[in-house]
Each structure stands twice: as C-alpha cells, then as structure tokens.
Amino acid sequence: MVRNTLPDPYRDLEDTDWWHPEELSSENPVLNEEQLSQFHEDGFIVVSGLWPNDLIERASKEARVLHPPEEVIEEHQSATPMPFFASKGGTDDRGPDAALNxxxxxxxxxxxxxQLMNTEEMNLRLSQSHIIAKYGAQIDKPGDPNHGHITGDQELHVDYGNNTLLVPPITTSPEAIACLCxxxxxxxxxGATHFAKALPGELTSYDPKRFNPPGFNNVNGSRDHPNPRSKENIERLYEDEKPVYYKPGTCILYGLNAWHRGTPAALGKVRYTHHHVWRHRNAEWINWQSLAPKMYGMQTCYLEQLSVLQRTVLGFAAPGNSYWTKETLDAVGQRYPGMDMTPYR
Ligand SMILES: O=C(O)CCC(=O)C(=O)O
Ligand SMILES: [Fe+2]
Incomplete structure (x- = not known):
C-alpha cells in the first residue's frame, strides 16, 4: 500500500489489495485448523458473522445514540468505555438491555x-470494551503541506504498549486477544484499518534480533537508550500492509504483537468501531483500564530505576511468576534496556 490521506484513497485498489473477511458459519461460528494456524503465523484474522446480525444492527444504532454524528464532527473523535448507557438511570435506562453491553x-x-488463546472460556477476563467514533476532517491550512489531507492517519504499531508494561510471550496460547469490530x-x-502479516516464524519462534518495541519514536526509549525499533522491518511492513474490507459486523481478531494502524475516515463521515481485549485470568498484567496506557509515553528510566516490589505494585509480573522465561527476560530487558533483570531470572 501507498500511504494516502487525501479523499477517496481506495479509488485505484483492486480486490486483491484488501484483506477480506472469512465468513463464519452461523450454526458453528468457530475457526478451522487452517484458520487457527493462519492466525498464529500472521498475528491476526479478519472474520464476519462472529456476532448475530440482529445484535450488530442494534449495537450499531446504539453507537450512534452514544456518539451522535453532530457531536463527533465537533470533537473529531469521541470514545466511551463499557458499561454503555449505565449512568443514565431512571425508567429510560437501557443499560442492562443495551446490545453494546x-x-x-x-x-x-x-x-x-x-479457541485463539488455546484455553477454556472460563479463563477469560475482560480488559477492554471501548466504542470509538472517528470523523474524517479535512485539514484547512492553505500553504501547509498537509492542506487538504484528512486527519486520523496513525503510524504502524502493535497494541501491547497500551495494554501491558511487559512484552507478550511468543506462544500459540496468547495471554490476550484484541478484537476490532x-x-x-x-x-x-x-478508515479501513491496515494490517500487515508477521514474517514467517516471527510469532512462533523467538529471535532476540527481531525485537521491535511498540513505540515509534525516542519518546518511548529511555534516556540513555534510544528505541531499538528495526527500520528495515518497519519499511517492509508499510509495503505489505493492506486495508480491511469491512461491513457492519466485520471484525479483526489480533494478538497484541500484530502490526496495524488506523487510517483517516472518509471525508465528512463518522466511522463507528468497538474495541475489545480479553486476557487470560493468569495474565493480570494485561490491563487496559490501568496504568499501561498512561505509562506508555513515559521515559523507560522511571520503571528501570524502581525496585522489584515497586514495579510489581504497578503491574509487572513478580519474580517466580511463570511469565518469566528466557525469552520474556530477554524481551522485557530490551523494552527497558537500563533494567537489571537478574531478580527475574
Ligand atoms: O481505529 C482503527 O482503525 C485502529 C485504531 C488502533 O489501532 C489504535 O488506536 O490502537
Ligand atoms: Fe492499534
């Protein structure tokens, strides 16, 4: 793909330039072996039919009540975390029945x-349920190089920075699954989200040289160690990324180490999405409602200088936790280059 933030960016795209959803069977909406291994290799899978159509229809209407287009246009983007409509109260309270909930x-x-986490449903815990309404606003600054472009183009990233202070282990039993519906x-x-497949083996075998932290500038590096993100890998990903061809109810299930980015909504339009993360009950450090998203932009030297106890209180796995393996020791040590990892060994 070529980055394009001007109106009508898909004009010249062909069918093969998109990721198309795999349609799930309505009687048995699960993945087959081939789709599961595709997910573990690529880091994501696009499906439709995961939720019943009538639920999607009601939820889509509610999203427009929660974030009326006129208000979104004023603010450009608005968002609400679950529970939805819970605070309205009174006889008119639709919280318990709201499709969004x-x-x-x-x-x-x-x-x-x-199925994707290779565990029982009973082991799942909710970390995120968040509605976002995104508006395609045109930049109006005559003379500026961005004049006429639409706002909302993101850099390629992985979502673990927003969800954990740690690094997701390489495994076929991921500790968390995100879903954008x-x-x-x-x-x-x-505003199709662009996704790029992982390289063969990237998500199934750990290679310390391939470490690619979530941040995309030195703000997320530590004072003494600039961000070690691999330039070649980023260039390769921008070449390989494709937009998701979506309708209401299409969703992308992805791991927290899957490369993707949001792109501008169509000019003058509001795009509605529902963002989820479910985690394994043992992965208590995955917590989108907690400190990880707020500490994402902080210099890594803060956590590097703390004691093991202090870090544990903030959401690090404690020494002795089964999270710690040779691989995660190495990866977390690369995310925080100034951290003494010996207590976790
Ligand atoms: O809204 C989208 O299409 C993707 C957003 C995203 O990736 C993010 O905010 O982390
Ligand atoms: Fe993201």
Missing part, C-alpha cells in the same frame, strides 16, 4: 477468543 460477553465471541461500512465511511 451484550457484545462483550456474547458466548460466540468468548468461544472463538478461547466495525459498526460502519467501508464503502461509506472509509
């Missing part, structure tokens, strides 16, 4: 996520 704990979603139509609202 039922998406998150829907059994079909839990079954598929448990669309409540809009790409042909009307644009």
């Amino acid at each position: 039922h998406m998150t704990i829907h059994l079909r979603a839990l079954t598929l996520v448990a 669309y409540y809009s139509d790409v042909d009307e609202c644009g």
Whole structure:
C-alpha cells in the first residue's frame, strides 16, 4: 500500500489489495485448523458473522445514540468505555438491555477468543470494551503541506504498549486477544484499518534480533537508550500492509504483537468501531483500564530505576511468576534496556 490521506484513497485498489473477511458459519461460528494456524503465523484474522446480525444492527444504532454524528464532527473523535448507557438511570435506562453491553460477553465471541488463546472460556477476563467514533476532517491550512489531507492517519504499531508494561510471550496460547469490530461500512465511511502479516516464524519462534518495541519514536526509549525499533522491518511492513474490507459486523481478531494502524475516515463521515481485549485470568498484567496506557509515553528510566516490589505494585509480573522465561527476560530487558533483570531470572 501507498500511504494516502487525501479523499477517496481506495479509488485505484483492486480486490486483491484488501484483506477480506472469512465468513463464519452461523450454526458453528468457530475457526478451522487452517484458520487457527493462519492466525498464529500472521498475528491476526479478519472474520464476519462472529456476532448475530440482529445484535450488530442494534449495537450499531446504539453507537450512534452514544456518539451522535453532530457531536463527533465537533470533537473529531469521541470514545466511551463499557458499561454503555449505565449512568443514565431512571425508567429510560437501557443499560442492562443495551446490545453494546451484550457484545462483550456474547458466548460466540468468548468461544472463538478461547479457541485463539488455546484455553477454556472460563479463563477469560475482560480488559477492554471501548466504542470509538472517528470523523474524517479535512485539514484547512492553505500553504501547509498537509492542506487538504484528512486527519486520523496513525503510524504502524502493535497494541501491547497500551495494554501491558511487559512484552507478550511468543506462544500459540496468547495471554490476550484484541478484537476490532466495525459498526460502519467501508464503502461509506472509509478508515479501513491496515494490517500487515508477521514474517514467517516471527510469532512462533523467538529471535532476540527481531525485537521491535511498540513505540515509534525516542519518546518511548529511555534516556540513555534510544528505541531499538528495526527500520528495515518497519519499511517492509508499510509495503505489505493492506486495508480491511469491512461491513457492519466485520471484525479483526489480533494478538497484541500484530502490526496495524488506523487510517483517516472518509471525508465528512463518522466511522463507528468497538474495541475489545480479553486476557487470560493468569495474565493480570494485561490491563487496559490501568496504568499501561498512561505509562506508555513515559521515559523507560522511571520503571528501570524502581525496585522489584515497586514495579510489581504497578503491574509487572513478580519474580517466580511463570511469565518469566528466557525469552520474556530477554524481551522485557530490551523494552527497558537500563533494567537489571537478574531478580527475574
Ligand atoms: O481505529 C482503527 O482503525 C485502529 C485504531 C488502533 O489501532 C489504535 O488506536 O490502537
Ligand atoms: Fe492499534
């Protein structure tokens, strides 16, 4: 793909330039062996039919009540975490019945996520349920190089920076699964998320030389150690990324180490999405509601200088936790180059 933040960016795309969803069977919405190994190799899979159509229809309408287009246009982007409509109260309270509140704990979603995590549904815990309404606003600065472009183009990233202070282990039993579900139509609202497949073996065998931290500038490095992100890998990913061809109910299930980015919504349109993360009950350090997203932009020297006790209180796995392996010791040591990792050995 070529980055394009001007109106009508998909004009010249062909069918093969998109990721198309795999349609799940409505009687048995699970993945087959081939789809599961594809997920473990690539880091993501695009599906449709995970939630029943009538639930998606109701949830899509509710998202527009929660974030009316006129308000989103004013603010450019607005977002609400679960529970939805819970604070309205009174006879008019739709909280308990709201489809948006039922998406998150829907059994079909839990079954598929448990399948991807290679565990039982009973081991799942919710970390994130978040609605985002994104508006395609045109930059109006005559003379500026961005004049006429649309806002909302993200850099390629992985989501673990926002979800954990640690690094996801390389395993076929991931400790968390994210899911981005669309409540809009790409042909009307644009803003397809771009995803790039991992290199063969990248997500199934650990190689210390391939470490690629979530941040994309030195702000996320430590004072003494600039971010060791691999330039070649980033260039390769920008070449390989493709947009997701979505309709309401299309969703991308992805690991926290899958490379992707958001792109501008179509000019003058509001795009609605529902973002989830479910984690394994043992992975208590995955917590989108807690400190990880807030500490993401902080210099790594803060955590590097703390004691083991202090870090544990903030959400690090404690010494002796089964999280710590040769691989995670190495990866976390690379995320925090100034940290003494010996207590975790
Ligand atoms: O909204 C999207 O399409 C993707 C957003 C995203 O990747 C993020 O905010 O981390
Ligand atoms: Fe993301």
